[in-house]
Amino acid sequence: MTGHIDPTRAQFDAFKALDRDEPCEMLNLVRLRDIAQYPQGHEQAGSPLTGAEAYRLYGQHSGPVLARVGGAIVWRGEYRTTLAGPEGDHWDHVFVARYxxxxxxxxxxxxxxxxxxxxxxxxxxxxxxxxRCAPAATGEVFG
Known part of the structure; x- marks a missing residue:
């Protein structure tokens, strides 16, 4: 199964076409590989790192950049089950990053x-x- 890892050009263009001055909240759903797959020539290529270990490296190295641009992880949850969606779907990381x-x-x-x-x-x-989401008012009802 081919997953969605990076945005397509059309998706990135649609992102850039939206208002760039409004606050930006990004819902992230992430499923990890059992074994990380680094590109040929990368110092970690062929290493036995798990997807979880490689994702931790991503967090360690990208975290300072997230903070530098004023971003933060504002909500994180631990996945339990999919109530409505594809059978067998699961996510290793579920969080909202705010910029x-x-x-x-x-x-x-x-x-x-x-x-x-x-x-x-x-x-x-x-x-x-x-x-990508824009912040909206919260309340006690849907809609």
């Missing part, structure tokens, strides 16, 4: 330190969803 603006997110993903860190994410992730 002060979409400009900040774009600054992060184009930062040279982040570019070096993201190879660990690409090696670690089997499948993912990254869903």
């Amino acid at each position: 002060p603006t979409a400009h900040a997110f774009l600054a992060m993903v184009t930062d040279p330190d982040y570019q070096r860190a993201v190879v660990h994410r690409q090696a670690a992730v089997q499948d993912s969803r990254l869903i």
